[in-house]
Amino acid sequence: MDFLKENLNTIIEGDCLEKLKDFPNKSVDFIFADPPYFMQTEGELKRFEGTKFQGVEDHWDKFGSFEEYDTFCLGWIRECQRILKDNGSICVIGSFQNIFRIGFHLQNLGFWILNDIIWHKSNPVPNFAGKRLCNAHETLIWCAKHKNSKVTFNYKTMKYLNNDKQEKSVWQIPICMGNERLKDAQGKKVHSTQKPEALLKKIILSATKPKDIILDPFFGTGTTGAVAKSMNRYFIGIEKDSFYIKEATKRLNNTRDKSDFITNLDLETKPPKIPMSLLISKQLLKIGDFLYSSNKEKICQVLE
Structure with missing residues (x-):
């Protein structure tokens, strides 16, 4: 059976370093990657009043050294490069702990950086220690596979949604909260770095077309898949944590196609x-x- 047809709109369980090898060459249109940040936090994080703050303490964010992290990143980036169509693009999100290393690898491997996009969090988590600036943004690096790739960029649509002004590379979007934030039976966050759907909507709308295949090798609780499904795009997710897969599956089962003239790119029609x-x-x-x-x-x- 054709690998892509078999896995469209599904979550592949396993380590992305292994599962990416199953994909055919030049088979996906767009990749969104939200890899581990290698936060390197030590000790407990506490709020100003002394209560513990639940930050990123997950096992999947632990690496022994920068060398180990670099080896991991080079592994999945090389596979994504092989899988991506010649005119496809990739968007990788990260924080100050890791995004510069990832950008270095992307350029060394021949990707062509189109934009660095700043996700300005309108409601960031404070710096509880008070020893440095509050980290109020994350960076997305958007790349073409090659310098001469003819990537999708829906200029007219993005301009229309920005009050008929050219879209800029700083996006002010709140962090995931309220009913959108997935929580377990005890009221705790299901995933420590769940991204807001508004962020993924903007990324997918700007860089893909209806029926495009979007790959997310770090699927987590399925934000990429939920947004893709609602916008009439195909998705394939890879995730090794069975609990995340369970939560993502429930989320996807409750997601409906909400495509309209905007997501169908009617404004781009010549x-x-x-x-x-x-x-x-x-x-x-x-x-x-x-x-x-x-x-x-x-x-x-x-x-x-």
Whole structure:
């Protein structure tokens, strides 16, 4: 059976370093990657009043050294490069702890950086220790596979959604909270770094087309898949944590297609070219008529 058809809109369970090897070359249109950040936190994080703050303490974020982390990153980035179509693009998100190392690897492997996008968190977690600035943003690196790749960028759609102004590379979006934040039976966060759907909507809308295949090798609780499904895109997720897969599956089962003229990219459609002969046959023009520019200057005459 065809690998892609078998796995469209599914979650593949396992380590991405192994599961990515099963994908055919040049088989996906877009990749969103939210890899471990290698936070390197030591000791407990406490709020100002002394209560413990539940930060990123998960086992999947632990690495023995920068060398170990680099080896891990090079492994999945190389596979993503092989899997990505020639005109596809990849977007990797990270924080100050890891994004510069990832950008270094992306450039060394031949990816062409299109933009670094700043996710400005309108409600960031404070720096409880008070020893440095509050970290109020994360960085997304958006890359083409090659310098000459003809990537999808839905310029008109993004401009329309930005009050008819060119979209910029700083996006102010709140962190995931409220009903969107997945919680367990005890009221604790299911995933420590769950991304807001608004962020993924903006990324997917700007860089993909309907029916494109979107790969997320660090699927977590399925934000990428839920947004892709709601926007009439295909997704394939890879996740090794069975609990995350369970929660993501429930989420995806409750997700419906909400595509509309925006997500279907109606604004990107170019007007059809109409032959002059058709205009004449419909008596919209006749031989001898003059055509004028927008400032009413005569530019040509219709001749037989």
